[in-house]
Amino acid sequence: MVQYVFTPWRDRAELLAVRRQFYPEQQQQHQFQNPKTRFCSDLRSGNDDVEDGHQDEKQKVVARVSMWMQRGGCPHMVESTALLTAAILSDEGNEGRGPGGCAGGDGSARASRGYAVRAAYSAAFSRFVTGLLDSHQDKQRKMSMYDVAKSVGLPATFVELRHQATHEQLPSLTRLRSAARQALGWIWGYYWAHLEPERAPSRVSGSGSLSAERFVVPVGAGGTVDGMGEFGSSRSRSKEEREVRLLVGRYLGGEDDDEVRGEIGRFEEGLVLMVLDSVPGRTGDSRVLRRAVRLAREIVEGGGLPERMEEDERPGEAVQVDLDSVRAELDSAWQQVKQVDEDEVVGDEGVAEVEMAEDRPAWTLYEEADWVPKPIGMV
Template sequence: MVQYVFTPWRDRGELLVVRRQFYPEHHQHRQHQGGQSQTRDDDDRKQGEKQKAVARVSMWMQRGGCPHMVESTALLTAAILSDDGNWGREDGGERDGSARASRGYAVRAAYSAAFSRFVTGLLDSHQDKQRKMSMYDVAKSVGLPATFVELRHQATHEQLPSLTRLRSAARKALDWIWGYYWAHLETEHGSGSGSGSGSLAKSLTGQGVGLGQCGLEENGSGAGGTIDKRGESGSNEEEREVRLLLGRYLDGEDEVKGEIGRYEEGLVLMVLDSVSGSTRDSWALRRAVALTREILELGGQPHRIEEGEWPEEGAAMDVESVRAELGRAWQQVKEVEQEEEEDVVENEEAVDVETAEDRPAWTLYEEEDWVPKPIGVV
């Protein structure tokens, strides 16, 4: 009999996107060259991605069935995001001093609550129901440092720990959760190590489809534009880069759109058509259709996606071909959604529905036929 596992996320790719947002330092992507301003922009982008991840996990918690490690990661990250550090450097009078003290106490409480919930929930889930063990013994069995148990005890029963100690403990806890839970996600599902990108990006880059197999002629003519011939090895390398970027975009990384725009329109459209044809995920297909429409509406200049510019009124655009391309893409999306609905209907029909005749009903007994029974006796 088939057993269904209900998860709060749509698919494994969505879970891996959240993991990448929580731990950007564990995912090796192309490094950008830049100065201090570029570094500041990267930090702001990472902060924004973490806030999105916290919000998404909060939604998963409302749905139910969210793993404790995912919830703990979100709580610890939220505590770190709330601790911006600026509140301790404000200048002012007595009122500002009281506000700083109150803010510092609130941040310590947020750290303590998140850390205590992480440790308590983890150890309780591994507690032996028949033979109770101490928290230190349970922590030793799962590989949790004893200092985590000590800090949890202090935060729960004693005075709140110092902010310096809580900050260090929160970051160590996130590192421990990565090694205990997040790093093994792809390995458990047969997709290699835990330091890669999303599932769709990995599956697409691992297909090994060359330019010739995707319908690109040797002279460089592609779908919707022309590509200069730069040698077979260079073209294959360029195609692999585009395929990886498109896979990351379809996994939910909107920030790679600017990198996609640096490649030729024909190559991008050709790879995008191949990518959209290799997945049956309706959400990914919708993103592929939206990106195709955006490239075509920009008049064959995908590098302007990042700048947000639009073509002039006289730009050369084949409106009919654009409409035909979008129509075919939307038809493919509708076919996928229709197949999913048919699968759901078939599964519902396969379930044995209890009929009204099978349900127990009230029966009227004659007074002389009815014999009372003590409570608890069948």
């Protein structure tokens, strides 16, 4: 049974773009031998000018994740990354290191802003730890937060800081800053570092396993589909596959339907369906999508490719169905069934009467003179 997973992002490329905006300093996984310490040291020792250049991107990506949360289905690790990043940006803005910084003001104003930043750090960190551990909690056998944290590899200091931020006085700003950056490093190693680019789906036809890259782009000028002639690595592509791609591109571009459909009908159904299946991933043109869906539906529901479908519809090969004879056969079968049921009822009539007599209550007919009514409730 096919299970659909609904995500707030359009495709994997959009999710990977968000990862690049959250972690601009880390592009290769080999840079994270120890993500809990390496990430934090990079942030502390990085160039301030380069870091300031990423402020706008991080503001945008936080806003994008906020939109994902409104859509629903956003993973907890993505939300936690956005909340912790937002707290860091708010802290930097309060210190005057980010865009629109407001480090000035009297002592009471600075203290108020500092308290708000501590509250933002505490809320983001507590939500990160609580949501993560609750999702791994065993409903049948309750475990302590420390045990759950140990099972997922979360440092015990995170649980302690979460407890202090929730039930005690807010931790110091220095400790919260360090914990937020350590949490971002841990989230990278736990979630973001394991994301891989999306791979194209594969189809299996009569000739074996075939795979295709998503290659279709919106329709360009001249009535053809741009990119249909690009095959990527041609070493692993057969000649038939290239021909099918070119023909499908001509068909989706609006070329002569009958001629192109006839040429497409010369190839295997699985190969054609595989090519059509890759169309929606690379184009948003409604006309191209409608033509691709219509052709795939004809192949699947019609039981063959256009050329073979036309051959099946020729008068010489069509199967004539006599509806009258079918109705007569159905009536005859129904009469036989009714006759068998009547025979069974007649043969079991005596037994049925005895059984019914035993099941019936012992009612007796009284004469009016002998029967005396007794009102309910009277002795």
